Amino acid sequence: MNEELANKIIAVAYGDAPVKDKIRIYFLSLKDSEVKKMLNDYKATAAEVHSLGLDECPPEIIERVKSKTKLPQHEEKSFFYDIYFLVFKRPALSVGVMSLIVLMIISSLFIERPEIREAYTKRELAVADKQAREALMFVSNIFSKTETTVKEDVLRDKVSEPINKSFKIVNSLLNVGGQNEKSN
Amino acid sequence: MKIKEARYNFLVQQHKNRVYSYSMYMLRNRMDADDVTQEVLIRIWQNLDKFKMSSASAWIMKTTHNLCLDYLRKRSRVLKRDVEIDEIFEESYSDDSKVNDPSIKTHIMMMTSKVKEVIKKLPENLRSVFVLYEIQGMKYKEISSALDIPLNSVKVYLLRARKKIQEELKNIDPREVL
Numbered sequence: 001m002n003e004e005l006a007n008k009i010i011a012v013a014y015g016d017a018p019v020k021d022k023i024r025i026y027f028l029s030l031k032d033s034e035v036k037k038m039l040n041d042y043k044a045t046a047a048e049v050h051s052l053g054l055d056e057c058p059p060e061i062i063e064r065v066k067s068k069t070k071l072p073q074h075e076e077k078s079f080f081y082d083i084y085f086l087v088f089k090r091p092a093l094s095v096g097v098m099s100l101i102v103l104m105i106i107s108s109l110f111i112e113r114p115e116i117r118e119a120y121t122k123r124e125l126a127v128a129d130k131q132a133r134e135a136l137m138f139v140s141n142i143f144s145k146t147e148t149t150v151k152e153d154v155l156r157d158k159v160s161e162p163i164n165k166s167f168k169i170v171n172s173l174l175n176v177g178g179q180n181e182k183s184n
Numbered sequence: 185m186k187i188k189e190a191r192y193n194f195l196v197q198q199h200k201n202r203v204y205s206y207s208m209y210m211l212r213n214r215m216d217a218d219d220v221t222q223e224v225l226i227r228i229w230q231n232l233d234k235f236k237m238s239s240a241s242a243w244i245m246k247t248t249h250n251l252c253l254d255y256l257r258k259r260s261r262v263l264k265r266d267v268e269i270d271e272i273f274e275e276s277y278s279d280d281s282k283v284n285d286p287s288i289k290t291h292i293m294m295m296t297s298k299v300k301e302v303i304k305k306l307p308e309n310l311r312s313v314f315v316l317y318e319i320q321g322m323k324y325k326e327i328s329s330a331l332d333i334p335l336n337s338v339k340v341y342l343l344r345a346r347k348k349i350q351e352e353l354k355n356i357d358p359r360e361v362l
Contacts, residue, residue, distance in 0.1 A: 007343060010343065010346050010347065010350075014318070014346060041350065041354075042346070042350060045299070045346075045349060045350055045353055048296070048299045049299060049303075049318050049319070049349070050318065051296070052296065052299065052300065052303075052319055054201040054202060054204075054205040054319070054320070055201065055204050055205040055208050055217075056201060056204070057200040057201050057203070057204035057221060058204075058218065061200075061204070061218055061221050061222050061225070062196065062200065062225070064222055065196075065222055065225040065226055065229075068222075068226055069192075069226060069229040
């Protein structure tokens with residue numbers, strides 16, 4: 001087995017090979033038992049390595065550091081910590097929230113909302129019809145009363161009479177004017 | 185001051201286990217790892233204004249690595265401590281495992297312990313790259329900047345480390361593990 005192929009097998013086993021190599025090695029391992037064995041051995045080791053967690057830092061170290069740096073001994077989870085936590089530790093959360101908001105805006109723009117149709121009973125319709133008629137009758141009464149008032153009171157007293165008076169004055173003035181001309 | 189404290193607390197929460205873990209792999213000694221971790225955490229506080237939050241990870245790992253190298257250099261002058269082997273064993277027992285069967289649990293713990301042991305036996309340059317990449321999950325670029333080595337060297341060291349670990353594990357007698 002050449003070195004290049006061996007390196008590719010190792011990369012595939014540790015999971016950081018390109019997809020092209022992964023497919024190639026997979027098919028090669030089906031044909032070649034040596035490749036298969038090497039791949040399986042490395043895969044087992046990689047799984048073992050990746051299962052190793054980080055060692056827990058003893059809390060007494062943190063306490064010692066805090067006393068040396070004169071920081072508060074207790075761990076305060078302040079507002080600032082929360083902000084930093086959101087911004088740096090959980091960028092995925094921020095991205096998720098942002099995507100959700102964007103998605104909601106887009107969907108509200110593009111997705112057709114169903115027309116709201118409310119079903120009414122016949123009785124409700126009849127009541128509504130009656131009320132509408134009553135309202136229209138009421139309005140009609142007001143209009144007719146207004147018309148009568150305008151015709152009988154406003155037009156006769158406030159408009160016709162002053163106009164008649166003014167015409168009479170004009171006529172009398174014209175008559176007086178005519179008589180003066182004749183006498184001259 | 186409160187913002188500085190918040191930044192510091194955030195960085196400590198994020199990196200304390202990474203720093204401690206890296207020191208443990210590099211120094212193979214709990215007392216020295218404790219000292220290095222403490223020193224790194226103090227230096228973070230002292231230099232908090234000198235680095236950006238975005239580049240904090242690289243700065244912290246670089247500082248940790250350099251301190252580990254200092255300790256290794258110092259240690260090469262004195263005798264290796266006996267405590268080392270006991271610690272690896274003790275450490276394996278302190279690991280959490282959800283498996284209840286005592287024989288399987290013991291097997292897993294022993295295997296994990298063996299893998300850890302093999303990693304700790306790697307040459308220092310291969311070990312640092314391997315731990316940062318495989319255990320700490322850092323990227324090639326981050327490792328290159330943290331360890332001050334070219335990107336290609338990171339890739340080469342990683343490949344060598346993987347091969348060496350495989351070789352070492354092959355040499356371990358299965359009965360030793362079981």
